[in-house]
Amino acid sequence: MKWLAAALALAPIAAIALTACQTPYILESAASQADLLMSRVPIEDALNDRRLDAEQKRKLLLARQAREFAETELGLKRTRNYTSYVHLDRPYVSYVVSAAPRTELKPHLWSYPLVGRLPYRGYFKESRAREEAARLKEGGLDVHVRGVSAFSTLGWFRDPILSSMLLYRDHDLVNTIIHETVHATLYVRSAADFNERLATFIGNVGTEMFYRKTEGEGSPTLRGIRADNEDDRLFSTFISREIESLSAWYGERAGRPLPEEERQRRLAEIRERYKAEIAPKLGDPGYRGFDKGDLNNARLLTYRLYFEDLSDFEAVFLKMGGDLRAFLAFCENLEDADEPEKILAAEAKSRR
DSSP states (O other): OHHHHTOOOOHHHHGGGOOGGGHHHHHHHHHHHHHHHHTOEEHHHHHTOTTSOHHHHHHHHHHHHHHHHHHHTSOOOOOSTTSEEEOOSSSOSEEEEEEEETTSOOOOOEEETTTEEESOEEESSHHHHHHHHHHHHHTTEEEEEEEEOOOOOTTSSOOOEEGGGGGSOHHHHHHHHHHHHHHHHOOOTTOHHHHHHHHHHHHHHHHHHHHHHHHOTTOHHHHHHHHHHHHHHHHHHHHHHHHHHHHHHHHHTTTSOOOHHHHHHHHHHHHHHIIIIIGGGSSSTTGGGTTSSOOOHHHHHHHHHHHSOOHHHHHHHHHTTTOHHHHHHHHHTTTTOSOHHHHHHHHHHHHO
């Protein structure tokens, strides 16, 4: 589950720099972040720790290899990230709250001074995330709470490998390390959709490159990755189409009351189409847990954040001859752009 594995646990960190009116949140986030950083041990120490089993130590070495590959072969920024390890006493490092209006596919945004506006807010404690979700729900919004297992501070701190990350399949762990290193390399302020899709795209491409080098073109791992990526493409096409259709449906009903029963029937139709048209084509019929839990606007927008059409990224990458460094240099030129996705789309169109 690459999109969840690599979800950015950024909001608690950004909160440290927020204004005094949010002091309790700042102090709580800062204290939890400090505790996490103080728990780090060098990877070499973790490899000698008898409390870690052989499989965990093997994955630590794999994560270190992936970091070195991302920096030396892919041209991503050199950092001290993922050179240390933290054991967590929980399955997720943080819990992220997303929200949206009931009758509009528009994310509720939180403002942060260093990274701009983001469509989520993170908490290190699940109980605090649930409290925030309840408050937003009482205000009439759709809400979604999800745990995230990976961690990125965009290079502000030396991010550790977390015990939660060692539960991933090998290639998902490699993908996560590359994905998060993309965030440390390039981050466009107030452009969460662009940032996450860019990291998702480079994570997928980079992971294939990693296994071509380490295992060869005939690698069973590489075949599995390509099957996963094909599932991603199928689901991306499906979810992009459904979100566009639902957005138009809401627009047609704007300005008049929309009974909740009618809205729930419309949302249920999306899930039924997934079960009938998409699930049979996927290697994992329960893909992303889409057929489980409540479906609402906030959850749909979370899928969009990671999976809406990546074809513009792919078009520019391919027209650059599959040269990842050249592609990354192009994207770095968008770092100060107000609407990087529009520039990317124009470049993709001119190159098709």
